[in-house]
Amino acid sequence: MATTKVGIREFRAGLADYIARVQPVAVTRHGQTVGFFIPTRTDLAAEIAALRSAAAQLDEVLALDDAEIDELVEDYKEARRG
Structure with missing residues (x-):
């Protein structure tokens, strides 16, 4: 499973969509990865x-x-x- 890379602005704008995903997201700033968002599943x-x-x-x-x-x-x- 490939990790999606998105810029920080795009990540903020689409946060609700990224929360609903299963795959981790690499958040970048000026092309450099600054963090990872790993959604968790809840009941x-x-x-x-x-x-x-x-x-x-x-x-x-x-x-x-x-x-x-x-x-x-x-x-x-x-x-x-x-």
Whole structure:
């Protein structure tokens, strides 16, 4: 697999496209390679599920009344001490 070479300006302008690629990209400046961009694959479905879970937990916290929030804060402080 050949590495694509692109100038730094072209790389910046097309960053979204380079992120979606699988192949590494050699970034050049005045014809000299100054770095490599190596895209990584992530499990997008797992990331979305984690964000949805965090949002649901935040919704639960936002629905608490003041007394429940105070209790939650005290539980957190106690957990940090221990």
